[in-house]
Amino acid sequence: METIRVIYVSSKTTLPMNRCILRYTRTMQSIEEHSVFHYALTGDIEGLQKHLENECNSGNEEPLEDLFWEKDEMGRNALFTACMLGRSTTVRELLKHGAQVNECTARGYSPLHCAALWGQLETVKTLVELGADMQAKNFRRERAMEVASRYSKMDCAEYLTWAEAKQDLQSYVTHVRDTIADPEKVQGKLNKEDKNICTNTCSVKSDWIQNAKNPSIQDFIEQRRHLEDIINPILSKLTTQPEATAKASKN
Known part of the structure; x- marks a missing residue:
């Protein structure tokens, strides 16, 4: 199983968000063109919906959770990416099709942590509405609210x-x-x-x-x-x- 190396630049940077969120350090072949991770990165919600519908109707016996195997170096799958980018509609689609709202990385970061530290208020609200655990703590023993405060995302906090x-x-x-x-x-x-x-x-x-x-x-x-x-x-x-x-x- 290949891990996709996507580097996320610190959210404390003063560069415009659309320039600092991410950059690729491997060739485009590293990400399958028609994968859930690809659609989450590109923001192609129609493509994502069609892809997920096709997977559901394909008769594939593998569980839908297997659609989310692609991860970056920090262990974050398509749901985490959509949360950091503030794509609430994508988040809803992913959760509807098997993504886990309270999945955590090895360092204890949940999708809610990621949305909060990137200041994605509407996505934070979406995650809370859909059952995100606000008491979950990362390796620093921080809840999402505390992470948002540390990164000065006060509307989220x-x-x-x-x-x-x-x-x-x-x-x-x-x-x-x-x-x-x-x-x-x-x-x-x-x-x-x-x-x-x-x-x-x-x-x-x-x-x-x-x-x-x-x-x-x-x-x-x-x-x-x-x-x-x-x-x-x-x-x-x-x-x-x-x-x-x-x-x-x-x-």
Whole structure:
């Protein structure tokens, strides 16, 4: 399996983006003319769509993931390339046909890391929408938001901070719902009123997440804090031993 040597110039350079993103150091024969990597590099979305459709209809028994075997020296395939170049439509097509949104290089960089450090805001949003893990860390223990900050891509860093705050609230709502629906965790320690309070409060927060107009990072933080203030006293009952059990353990 041949590795394609594509050199990516540092994103800190002051050269215009269309001159500094990449240059080839091997002959064009290194990249198959009609390959997924080729279409990602050239930005030929129609060619990519036709190529992927043909592969799907060819009856080839090999998994679609094999379409993404071509990689550069850093272990980045066509998806990473599309992310660095800010080609959101290409990213959607690649993920639709088997690319892995949370694939990482040997140094722990995900497609989201790459889009963020190159300042490709719309692609960052696309990846988050399609399930990219915002908590994934590279070999420096950096999340995508932290990489964006280090490279001064502040629009990406701010968006990812906002998206993390939203996800944090959503995750806590899910946690509460899953907890009160689990008989093994509840074990009769919550009464009907407790469960109704949890259910209704979570529904209110879910509706807010769906319908709030331009919520800020602070809005999500405050909603999370308000939810905790209501729910934590109830959930604390799940960690409290029944009185009879407590007495027995003392004896």
